[in-house]
Amino acid sequence: MTxxxxxxxxxxxxxxxxxxxxxxxxxxxxxxxxxxxxxFNIPKSAAFVLVFTDYINHNMAKVVKSHAKAQSVPLVYAKRSWCAVERKLAGLGL
Known part of the structure; x- marks a missing residue:
């Protein structure tokens, strides 16, 4: 999985x-x-996109959101801590 x-x-x-x-x-x-x-390009093989909300500029966040929506790729927002990431990925079924 990518x-x-x-x-x-x-x-x-x-x-x-x-x-x-x-x-x-x-x-x-x-x-x-x-x-x-x-x-910026989302790889075709990407199962999901994980965005660390506290380490990204606003314009990039808008571009990521639009690309993910256009390609029907799940988008996950989390803070840069393993607890937050694990909780969000569990919501995806991983």
Missing amino acids: AMVIGADYLGAIEGKMRDMGITEIAHIKGRNPGEVKK
Whole structure:
């Protein structure tokens, strides 16, 4: 399973814990640089998009939301803590 993660400069232990849940590939974009908005693309194989709300600029958040809606990819918002991420992913059935 592939996941797209947007926000945070470094994923830290979250990346390993997501892999333990069965996510084999993680595409990560920092989401702070305004130039990243123009180059943003959700991979076709992405099962969901995880957005760290406290590490992303507003314009990127709007672009991510519109792309996810257009591609019918589930969008998950969470703070950058494993407890918050785990709770949101459990809601997706992972």
